[in-house]
Structure formats: C-alpha cells, structure tokens
Amino acid sequence: MTVYDELAAWAKSMDRPGATLVRPSGWQFARLDPARARRAAVLILVGPRAPSARDPERAGPDDIPGCDLDILFVMRASSLSNHPGQVAFPGGTIDPGDADEGAAALREAREETGVDPDGIEILGLLPEVGLPVSNFMVTPVLGWWAEQSPTHAVDTAESELVFRAPVSTLLDPVHRRTAVVRRDGFVSRTPAFLVPEAVIWGFTAMLLDAMFEGLGWTRAWDRSREIPAPL
Numbered sequence: 349m350t351v352y353d354e355l356a357a358w359a360k361s362m363d364r365p366g367a368t369l370v371r372p373s374g375w376q377f378a379r380l381d382p383a384r385a386r387r388a389a390v391l392i393l394v395g396p397r398a399p400s401a402r403d404p405e406r407a408g409p410d411d412i413p414g415c416d417l418d419i420l421f422v423m424r425a426s427s428l429s430n431h432p433g434q435v436a437f438p439g440g441t442i443d444p445g446d447a448d449e450g451a452a453a454l455r456e457a458r459e460e461t462g463v464d465p466d467g468i469e470i471l472g473l474l475p476e477v478g479l480p481v482s483n484f485m486v487t488p489v490l491g492w493w494a495e496q497s498p499t500h501a502v503d504t505a506e507s508e509l510v511f512r513a514p515v516s517t518l519l520d521p522v523h524r525r526t527a528v529v530r531r532d533g534f535v536s537r538t539p540a541f542l543v544p545e546a547v548i549w550g551f552t553a554m555l556l557d558a559m560f561e562g563l564g565w566t567r568a569w570d571r572s573r574e575i576p577a578p579l
Contacts, residue, residue, distance in 0.1 A: 351414050352492060355394060358563050359472025359490045369475040369488065369562075370554045380478040380485070388484045390439030391453040392559065393420040393468065395493025397514060414515040414565055419556075420499065422460055423509040423546055433508075433578075435548045437488070437555070438463075449473050453489035461510045462502050467495030474559075479551055488555055513543045519560065521569035527553070527577040540575060547578050 349357075362369065397418045426433040438457035446452040450473060454465040474488040501507045517523055518541050527540035527549035539557040540549040548556065560566045 351417060354563055355490060355492065356471045358559075359474065362474050362562070363472055367475045369558050370477045380480040381483060382485075385478070385483050385485045387442045387449075387487070388440055388479075389442055389449040389453040389456070389487045389489055390437040390555075391420075391457045391468075391489050391491050392437055392474075392555065393457065393463070393491045393493050394418075394515075395420075395496055397512075398496075414519070414563075417515040418512040419515060419518070420457075420461065420463070420493070420510070420512055421545075421548070421552075422501070422507040423511070425504065425506055425508050434550060434552070435546045436552050439486070439489075441484075442487075449487040450489050453487075453491070460502055460507050461499040462497075463499050464495070464497035467493065467497055469494050477551075477555070486551075490559075509545060511543075511545045513541075513545070513548070515565075517541075517543055518548075518556065519565060519567050521567050524569040524573075526571050526574045528574050529577045529579065536577075537574075538577075539571075540577070547575070549577050 394417055397416050420438065421435050422438050423435050424433060438460045439453055440456040442449060442452040443455075446455060450470045454468060457463050458465055469492045471490045471492055474490060476485050476487050478484070479486055499510045501510050523542040525540040525542060526537050527547070529536040538550050539553045540547055541553055541556065557566075
C-alpha cells in the first residue's frame with residue numbers, strides 16, 4: 349500500500365457518524381459557544397518532497413512512514429489579533445459562496461500561499477474540531493498535492509511565512525515536545541513539533557498528532573519533555 353493509499357483509506361475511515369479527531373477536554377481554556385460559533389476549514393496538504401529536498405542520510409521508506417512527504421504550513425502574522433505568530437495550516441472562515449468545506453479550504457490556501465488548487469486532490473473531510481479561543485468550528489480537509497506549484501506568503505499582513513515541513517522531521521522523536529501554557533490557574537498541554545522555521549504547537553499540533561496517530565505513523569516519543577508554549 350502506498351502512502352497515498354494509506355492517507356485516502358484513513359480519511360475514508362473518519363467519514364462516519366461519531367468519529368472524533370481531537371477530544372475537546374484537557375487543552376482548551378474555554379468552552380465553545382455552539383450558537384455563536386463560526387465555521388472554518390483548514391487544508392492539511394500532504395505531498396511528495398522534491399528529490400532535491402530529500403536527505404539521503406535520513407532513514408528510508410521502510411524505516412519511517414511517509415519519509416518522502418512534506419506538509420504545507422503558514423506562519424500567521426504577529427500583528428493579528430487571533431493566534432499571532434503561530435504556525436497553522438492554510439485556511440479560514442467558510443464564505444457563503446463556498447460550495448463546501450473543501451472548496452473553502454482550497455480558496456483560503458490559494459489566497460494565503462498562492463498554491464494552485466487544480467493540482468490538489470481532496471482525499472476527505474475530517475471530523476470538526478472546536479476552537480473556543482476564537483469561537484470556530486473547524487473542518488480539517490486532507491489534501492494530496494498531486495501537481496505541485498510554487499508557494500509564497502501572498503499577504504504578509506496575514507501570513508509572515510509559508511513553508512513545507514518534512515514528515516520525517518515531524519515524526520522524529522528528537523523533534524517532539526509537549527508545549528505548556530499556564531493561565532489563571534489552568535494548565536494546557538498540547539503536542540509540539542520543532543522544525544527549523546518555528547515551533548508547531550496548539551491546535552495545529554493537535555491535528556497533526558491525531559493524524560499521525562490515526563495513520564499508525566507515530567514513533568514513540570517522550571511526552572514528559574515540556575517547553576513553554578511560544579506565545
């Protein structure tokens with residue numbers, strides 16, 4: 349089975365009543381208000397790494413699942429009111445003109461990163477996850493980058509950086525931590541991934557961690573290695 353087949357099969361397995369991607373307890377500072385929550389979609393865009401970007405000294409496909417893949421991220425502008433300076437998947441609010449969550453995720457990805465949606469195959473919509481701090485119900489959309497195109501930060505007032513992180517780096521236990529936020533007596537812990545560009549933590553890291561767990565790709569890592577969340 350190819351990694352494409354694995355991703356497609358996992359996405360299909362999540363399309364069922366009662367499926368849960370991320371459990372709401374233990375990491376959120378507030379409760380979501382369903383009556384006022386806005387709907388959003390983010391694109392988890394997975395694609396083959398360019399041959400020039402692969403490190404021949406890294407473990408091969410038989411050692412690390414998805415080692416020849418990478419995932420597209422944006423770093424939000426530090427001037428934004430919600431989640432400033434944090435790493436996120438491309439995405440945003442679902443507009444009335446969007447046909448569905450997949451269309452919204454592709455539109456937002458194009459607007460933020462310049463990616464060509466025609467080269468992206470949507471493998472499936474994953475279960476919604478509530479994000480109380482900004483009062484969103486977010487649908488993660490899993491995409492396969494079949495025909496890759498150049499990317500860049502289209503609007504630096506929204507995104508400071510667009511980058512691709514190798515899956516092998518994200519899965520390497522050396523680069524995994526637990527990010528901790530302490531606020532008003534409440535302690536929030538989420539997975540964190542250390543990449544050269546930034547620390548991926550919080551909501552985005554929760555989605556990544558859940559995807560890797562669901563795919564069976566996770567390598568054992570030490571969750572007791574804690575770092576302060578880079579707020």
